[in-house]
Amino acid sequence: MSASIRQTAAAVALPLALGMTLTACGADTGSSGAAVKAGCKPIHTFSTVQDKQLTVAVYVSPPYSVQKPGGVFGGVDGDIIQRIAQMECLKLVEKPVAGAALIESVKSKRADVALGGIYRTPERAQILGLTSTLYRDGMAFIGKNKATTIEDVKGKTVGVIQGYLWNADLQKVLGSSHVKIYQSSDGLVSDLKNGRLDQGVLTTSEAGYRAQQNPAAKLQVGQVAPDARVAASTAPGEVVFALTKGNTKMLEAFDEDIQALLKNGAVAKALTGNGISASSAGS
Known part of the structure; x- marks a missing residue:
């Protein structure tokens, strides 16, 4: 985006924490999604940190990401990543992290994806694979x-x-x-x-x-x-998922999946389910 909503301070700049000191989030134990259905056929093929699973670093920041009872993660970004994991037949493993550790989790390849209201910026695009825009935020x-x-x-x-x-x-x-x-x-x-x-x-x-x-x-x-x-x-911000830099196949797969979810209304549903107008979907 052409102007950040918050002043950049440190490597991560989240819509709700840009320019602010970021603290650790809730529990530090991860959660695993539902088992992949037998016979599931993924839409794309790409490598992940752990075979057959999608490891996601989550900065808990409602409504972008919300930790629900039982350690399950929801929120707009959380709902969308669940859909992508299902489309790609991957077991979803989500790990809550402090805001300052969010981007580093992906850079160091401890996680495939980082989420929690991450904005697209030119600086971030140099060190991460940034997906197509999920929705706009202002x-x-x-x-x-x-x-x-x-x-x-x-x-x-x-x-x-x-x-x-x-x-x-x-x-x-x-x-x-x-x-x-x-x-x-x-x-x-x-x-x-x-x-x-x-x-x-x-x-x-x-x-x-x-x-x-x-x-x-x-x-x-x-x-x-x-x-x-x-x-x-x-200038509204653009919320994206951050992926490991260089995993081109994964980025291409995510971009195609996101476009499909925008087209079928799944992103709009995730937005309205969290109190946000469906008109914010996409770029």
């Missing part, structure tokens, strides 16, 4: 009343998360006294629900997910209209 307002433009929130108290790229621009446009910085989205959403905050600014994906997870609050999500004063609003 900047959104979330609040009791729907807002879609910077002008809509002028004079109001707007919450942001520490480290997001748009923070400085919003402080300039709205005034620092009107921009409240939170350490996590949990606190921001809590204040929205309790009326202590007028609007919050999150990625499009997380805003949709948070609204879905808090139905009683009746939070409204509005995509921020492009505004030259806030650079991050002008």
Whole structure:
């Protein structure tokens, strides 16, 4: 993408953690998917770290990736990777990792795939195999009343998360006294629900997910209209899977599988199932 939503700090830049210190995620034990059905015929042939299995490094970051009871992983990216593993007749083995270790897991060939809201960037493309775009992610307002433009929130108290790229621009446009910085989205959403905050600014994906997870609050999500004063609003990010650099056959297979899942509506279903508009699917 032409502009990252967050400032790059370290080798990995996730939509929900770019420019922020990344911490370890939940449990450190992996999970294995369902056994491959007898007689399953893969659509493609390519090599993997472990024969007949797809090893996936997961950075748990809802709604991109969610750890469910029993160690199973869901979320948008998690749902899509399950479909690809099924298409290729591979046993899915998922391992939660800290954000800072996510990309390194693939670079060092300990995992075939990294997922968790990874954005396409030129820097990342130099060291990883980046798939076709799964879906687009941008900047959104979330609040009791729907807002879609910077002008809509002028004079109001707007919450942001520490480290997001748009923070400085919003402080300039709205005034620092009107921009409240939170350490996590949990606190921001809590204040929205309790009326202590007028609007919050999150990625499009997380805003949709948070609204879905808090139905009683009746939070409204509005995509921020492009505004030259806030650079991050002008270019949405592209969420991809990161693969081992040089595994051309695997990258080609994933790209074809992703196109098939976009065409049959599976990606759209994964998005809507996690509170995100189906219109975000694809590039």
